Amino acid sequence: MSHTVLRPDAVLVQAVIAGALSFAHLHDLAAAAGQDGWKAWAYPISVDLLLVAAWRRLRSGGAKAGAWCWFLVALTASLGANIATAGLLDLDAVPAWLRILVAGWPAVAFLGGTLLVHGAPKTDTAPTPEVRRTVRDDAPTAAPSAPQLPTTATASPPSATTAVPPALVAHARKVADDHRTRTGTPIDTTTLRARLGVPLPLAEAIAAQLT
Structure with a gap:
């Protein structure tokens, strides 16, 4: 069974020391600056979190201008605190402008963290594949042909192939005889068609069999 040997990393040790001092x-x-109690401990946590969020945004790629901006803001806050507490500033008489900066830092850190997290580019969405067209845009498109409807002639000659039921022929003969008895003239195709209520081609076929 192999054992993992932990070796001290000089860079990691330096990072821990710098983070603790800052x-x-x-x-x-x-x-x-007047932030006593737990509020004083929340300020370094806020600065470090903004540094980490900006660094992760820089490592993720994409637009880096905003990430560099917030990284420099957090770095300035951290370095400014180190320099101010190194004897260059009287901590017993903090100036009013510094109190204003410290009091307004939570809102600035919240704004920066929100923009860094929610403004990060999404990397889990696959790009939409490009659809290649097989027909050129400038090529004319053939219009769909309209269905061809059978044309009906206005006057068609009697067709010998039109099948007429014998019962219909017998009924038509009675109608024709009745018309001849009343008028003294043979019945014409138009009158026969009107009396029987059949289409014109069928009426012409019936009239042809009555002659």
Whole structure:
């Protein structure tokens, strides 16, 4: 069974030392500016979180201008606290402008963190594949042909192939005889069609069989 040997990393040790010192300096500056109790400890956490969010945005790619801006803001706050607490500032008489900066820092950090997190580009969405067209845009498109309807002639000659039921022929003969008895003339195709109520081609076929 192999055992993992933990080796100290000089860079990691330096990062821990720098973070601890910067954390303490931010706490001392916030406490001197009137943020006592737990509020003084919240300020270094807020600065470090903004640094981490900006660094992750820089590593993720995409638009880096905003990430660099907020990274420099958080870095300035951290370095400013280190310099201010190094004896260059009287912590017993903090100026009013510094108190204003410390009091307004939570809103600035919240705005920066929101823009960095919710403004990050989405990397889990696949790009939409490009659809290639097989027909050129300038090529004319053939219009769909309209269905061809059978044309009906206005006057068609009697067709010998039109099948007429014998019962219909017998009925038509009675109608024709009745018309001849009443008028003395043979019945014409138009009258026969009107009396029987059949289409014109069928009436012409019937009339052809009555002659």
